[in-house]
Amino acid sequence: MKLQILIATLLISTLTGVLISKKQYFIGNQGESNIPDDSTLSNILDVQTKHFHLEIEIDFESKSIFGNQTLSMVAQKSGVKQINLDVSNLQIYKVVDQEGNILNFNYFNPIPNIFGEQLQIFLKNPTIEGRVYNYTITYKSENASASSWLTPKQTSSQVLPYLYTQCQSVYCRSLAPFQDTPFIKATYTANVTVVDPIVVYLSANVTQSTQVQKDNQNYTIYSFRSDIPIASYVFTIVAGNVVERKIGRRTSVISEPTNIDFYAQELSDLELYLDTVENYTIPYIWGSYKIVIQPPSFPMGGMENPLLTFASPSIIVGDKSGVSVAVHEIAHSWTGNQVTCKNWRNLWINEGFTMYLERQSDSIMFGKDYAVVDAIVGNDTMVDDMNNFGMQSNYTSLNPMIQGSNPDDAFSNIPYEKGYQFLKYIESVIGQDLLQQFLRSYISEYSLKSIDYEELQAFFNKFIKINRQRDAKKLLSQIDWDTWINQPGMPPVNLKFQTDTIPLIKSLAQSYIDLQGKGSPANYKEFLDFSLNEKCIFLQYLFDHTSEYDSQVLIKIDQDYNLTNSSNQEISWRWFRTTIMVGYNSVQDKIEQFLGLTGRIKMIKPVYQAFVQTGQKQIAQNYLVQYQDFYHPLAVQAINRVINGN
Numbered sequence: 001m002k003l004q005i006l007i008a009t010l011l012i013s014t015l016t017g018v019l020i021s022k023k024q025y026f027i028g029n030q031g032e033s034n035i036p037d038d039s040t041l042s043n044i045l046d047v048q049t050k051h052f053h054l055e056i057e058i059d060f061e062s063k064s065i066f067g068n069q070t071l072s073m074v075a076q077k078s079g080v081k082q083i084n085l086d087v088s089n090l091q092i093y094k095v096v097d098q099e100g101n102i103l104n105f106n107y108f109n110p111i112p113n114i115f116g117e118q119l120q121i122f123l124k125n126p127t128i129e130g131r132v133y134n135y136t137i138t139y140k141s142e143n144a145s146a147s148s149w150l151t152p153k154q155t156s157s158q159v160l161p162y163l164y165t166q167c168q169s170v171y172c173r174s175l176a177p178f179q180d181t182p183f184i185k186a187t188y189t190a191n192v193t194v195v196d197p198i199v200v201y202l203s204a205n206v207t208q209s210t211q212v213q214k215d216n217q218n219y220t221i222y223s224f225r226s227d228i229p230i231a232s233y234v235f236t237i238v239a240g241n242v243v244e245r246k247i248g249r250r251t252s253v254i255s256e257p258t259n260i261d262f263y264a265q266e267l268s269d270l271e272l273y274l275d276t277v278e279n280y281t282i283p284y285i286w287g288s289y290k291i292v293i294q295p296p297s298f299p300m301g302g303m304e305n306p307l308l309t310f311a312s313p314s315i316i317v318g319d320k321s322g323v324s325v326a327v328h329e330i331a332h333s334w335t336g337n338q339v340t341c342k343n344w345r346n347l348w349i350n351e352g353f354t355m356y357l358e359r360q361s362d363s364i365m366f367g368k369d370y371a372v373v374d375a376i377v378g379n380d381t382m383v384d385d386m387n388n389f390g391m392q393s394n395y396t397s398l399n400p401m402i403q404g405s406n407p408d409d410a411f412s413n414i415p416y417e418k419g420y421q422f423l424k425y426i427e428s429v430i431g432q433d434l435l436q437q438f439l440r441s442y443i444s445e446y447s448l449k450s451i452d453y454e455e456l457q458a459f460f461n462k463f464i465k466i467n468r469q470r471d472a473k474k475l476l477s478q479i480d481w482d483t484w485i486n487q488p489g490m491p492p493v494n495l496k497f498q499t500d501t502i503p504l505i506k507s508l509a510q511s512y513i514d515l516q517g518k519g520s521p522a523n524y525k526e527f528l529d530f531s532l533n534e535k536c537i538f539l540q541y542l543f544d545h546t547s548e549y550d551s552q553v554l555i556k557i558d559q560d561y562n563l564t565n566s567s568n569q570e571i572s573w574r575w576f577r578t579t580i581m582v583g584y585n586s587v588q589d590k591i592e593q594f595l596g597l598t599g600r601i602k603m604i605k606p607v608y609q610a611f612v613q614t615g616q617k618q619i620a621q622n623y624l625v626q627y628q629d630f631y632h633p634l635a636v637q638a639i640n641r642v643i644n645g646n
């Protein structure tokens with residue numbers, strides 16, 4: 001933490017501010033009591049970034065990124081004398097305005113250790129409303145929470161180091177000073193210098209690359225440009241031994257050369273996914289679509305950085321059973337990147353809509369049952385998360401109260417699945433065709449903007465009144481936004497997703513439990529024909545009923561289905577959390593191996609959690625120590641929270 005000496009009066013006035021109201025962090029910024037995002041320390045109602053230019057170098061020796069960030073900001077008011085930016089563990093060397101004045105600055109940290117510091121910049125002259133001001137900040141980013149620096153040994157080709165970043169939700173500020181909030185969207189350009197032969201991509205169009213020599217070494221300056229404004233959380237960098245392989249007219253795959261053939265094969269239908277979602281919505285605005293298959297430590301399933309989706313290699317299974325993650329990230333091009341939630345309380349506006357687009361597209365491509373089974377698995381993950389938070393917790397609502405905490409604490413499957421179920425409910429009221437029309441006009445109306453659910457609701461009501469004049473009132477009265485959005489716990493309407501196979505899957509699992517390990521059900525071979533999601537439902541059933549059987553049942557199932565040896569990580573994490581709960585201890589070696597094979601938080605966290613829940617905290621701690629250099633810092637943080645509380 002780079003907390004510098006504070007002027008005593010500033011400190012006192014701010015402490016009083018904190019006591020009076022949590023929102024009055026912003027000293028010296030009158031009128032900033034209504035910030036629409038609790039997770040930024042920037043005075044976003046005073047000035048707003050419209051464009052930024054990064055002139056930076058990536059140094060793998062010191063694992064740092066340094067250079068200049070130039071923010072072009074439009075004053076929203078006259079008389080603003082101070083600009084506050086989000087930073088986290090950055091070293092700031094110099095701040096210069098467009099006239100070349102060197103500006104004074106200060107760090108301030110109103111909520112220690114949660115999401116960074118406030119960089120306060122004191123202007124030479126007060127702003128004039130509507131004018132554009134450029135500020136260039138010379139800085140260095142080291143040990144950034146967004147960055148994962150891999151040694152050559154940690155990569156699959158083992159020849160060069162590798163860097164990737166993950167900014168959602170509040171980590172972009174650890175890479176450079178930003179107004180780090182989805183409320184702000186800006187176009188950008190960047191020049192990134194790196195030593196040869198490392199290749200760099202950002203979440204933007206590549207415009208050129210220029211060779212330069214310094215100290216007898218060859219470097220390349222990679223230039224990028226995004227003419228479409230993006231929110232900071234989808235800014236990203238990947239650098240390493242990577243190559244690009246074109247898959248279709250607009251689509252390509254990027255990865256280390258070692259695996260590119262395999263990945264390209266698995267993702268060969270990428271163009272079809274893009275066409276399908278585009279066909280369902282409105283024309284794709286971003287140009288091309290590229291997906292980077294990251295090294296195994298990547299903490300997410302996927303991340304929808306524009307023009308540079310990141311995905312975990314755990315989605316590449318060999319039978320295309322994991323690729324719906326790619327459909328999801330593609331769908332974010334419309335819901336998330338084109339229309340964006342205004343703050344992290346409204347995350348469901350990104351994720352619920354994206355789940356809806358994903359599953360609508362899935363049913364077009366893979367059949368209706370595929371989407372329904374996927375929604376059932378999704379509902380299971382939602383219920384698990386609700387049980388973990390407690391059904392009364394505000395984190396189980398679609399409007400979690402995250403003031404004063406890291407928004408990631410509230411992150412879960414709930415905004416995805418409860419948000420999805422809300423849209424499915426709306427579909428049941430107004431019909432699928434009208435909902436599709438609504439989606440199209442909603443995306444057009446709010447294109448390149450950031451919104452909250454109140455604006456969404458107002459637009460929806462207006463849309464229905466115009467398009468269903470006769471029964472608008474009746475339809476709207478059936479949709480209780482307040483309960484769906486603000487009430488904790490299970491959705492107010494149980495939609496009861498069902499397919500013909502679900503009861504068979506559950507009864508197969510129940511038969512194993514009834515047999516208590518003394519035999520296999522006569523129809524046990526049916527499992528082998530289940531889809532991946534159906535197998536997940538089987539495993540969820542076992543997990544939900546662990547109090548009814550002991551390890552003999554799991555030993556029998558393992559003999560029949562060889563789950564301990566599964567190479568599909570969606571199976572592995574569900575299986576291992578159950579084996580831990582039940583005490584099937586002879587698979588411990590395989591669990592240890594598994595925890596070092598992937599750093600995807602969704603998959604490793606429940607396994608660590610199972611150790612903690614069965615009183616084996618020490619084992620969890622030991623594995624974390626063993627693998628913390630392999631995991632991304634965000635994964636280490638998440639696992640630490642599971643083991644040690646907050």
Ligand SMILES: *[C@@H]1O[C@H](CO)[C@@H](O)[C@H](O)[C@H]1NC(C)=O
Binds near residue numbers: 096
């Ligand atoms: C950053 O900006 C400063 C001027 O404030 C300039 O001296 C320096 O060369 C710039 N650095 C880079 C890497 O462009």
Ligand SMILES: *[C@@H]1O[C@H](CO)[C@@H](O)[C@H](O)[C@H]1NC(C)=O
Binds near residue numbers: 051052072098133134
């Ligand atoms: C501010 O930066 C923008 C590009 O971001 C540039 O077009 C403009 O000329 C700059 N303005 C000044 C006054 O330097």
Ligand SMILES: *[C@@H]1O[C@H](CO)[C@@H](O)[C@H](O)[C@H]1NC(C)=O
Binds near residue numbers: 001089142
């Ligand atoms: C980064 O981490 C290294 C090693 O832990 C430490 O020596 C250094 O001070 C850290 N730098 C910053 C800016 O936190």
Ligand SMILES: *[C@@H]1O[C@H](CO)[C@@H](O)[C@H](O)[C@H]1NC(C)=O
Binds near residue numbers: 189190
């Ligand atoms: C980015 O780098 C290129 C190549 O060196 C250079 O031509 C261009 O002026 C740089 N852009 C900015 C904004 O500095």
Ligand SMILES: *[C@@H]1O[C@H](CO)[C@@H](O)[C@H](O)[C@H]1NC(C)=O
Binds near residue numbers: 216217218
């Ligand atoms: C740098 O590039 C030049 C021209 O491509 C080449 O001749 C030289 O060997 C390279 N130097 C190093 C250190 O790789």
Ligand SMILES: *[C@@H]1O[C@H](CO)[C@@H](O)[C@H](O)[C@H]1NC(C)=O
Binds near residue numbers: 205226288
């Ligand atoms: C990328 O370039 C394409 C083709 O020029 C353009 O259509 C698209 O809008 C650009 N995307 C961004 C984010 O600037």
Ligand SMILES: *[C@@H]1O[C@H](CO)[C@@H](O)[C@H](O)[C@H]1NC(C)=O
Binds near residue numbers: 280
């Ligand atoms: C696009 O949608 C239309 C109907 O809206 C359908 O007839 C057509 O097959 C779809 N094309 C693709 C590629 O999904």
Ligand SMILES: *[C@@H]1O[C@H](CO)[C@@H](O)[C@H](O)[C@H]1NC(C)=O
Binds near residue numbers: 393394395401
């Ligand atoms: C919201 O829920 C979280 C998690 O259950 C809890 O820690 C927090 O205190 C709650 N906030 C409010 C304002 O109730």
Ligand SMILES: *[C@@H]1O[C@H](CO)[C@@H](O)[C@H](O)[C@H]1NC(C)=O
Binds near residue numbers: 376379421495496497
């Ligand atoms: C979600 O799961 C819960 C608990 O198993 C169940 O009661 C509910 O019916 C499910 N919801 C849907 C929509 O299937």
Ligand SMILES: *[C@@H]1O[C@H](CO)[C@@H](O)[C@H](O)[C@H]1NC(C)=O
Binds near residue numbers: 559563564
């Ligand atoms: C897992 O595979 C190993 C061989 O790699 C085998 O010895 C073991 O029996 C298998 N486990 C099960 C439960 O089938």
Ligand SMILES: *[C@@H]1O[C@H](CO)[C@@H](O)[C@H](O)[C@H]1NC(C)=O
Binds near residue numbers: 559562565
């Ligand atoms: C279980 O899986 C392992 C490794 O994939 C394989 O070697 C073994 O033959 C399998 N055993 C059975 C019973 O399928």
Ligand SMILES: [Zn+2]
Binds near residue numbers: 328332350354
């Ligand atoms: Zn998503």
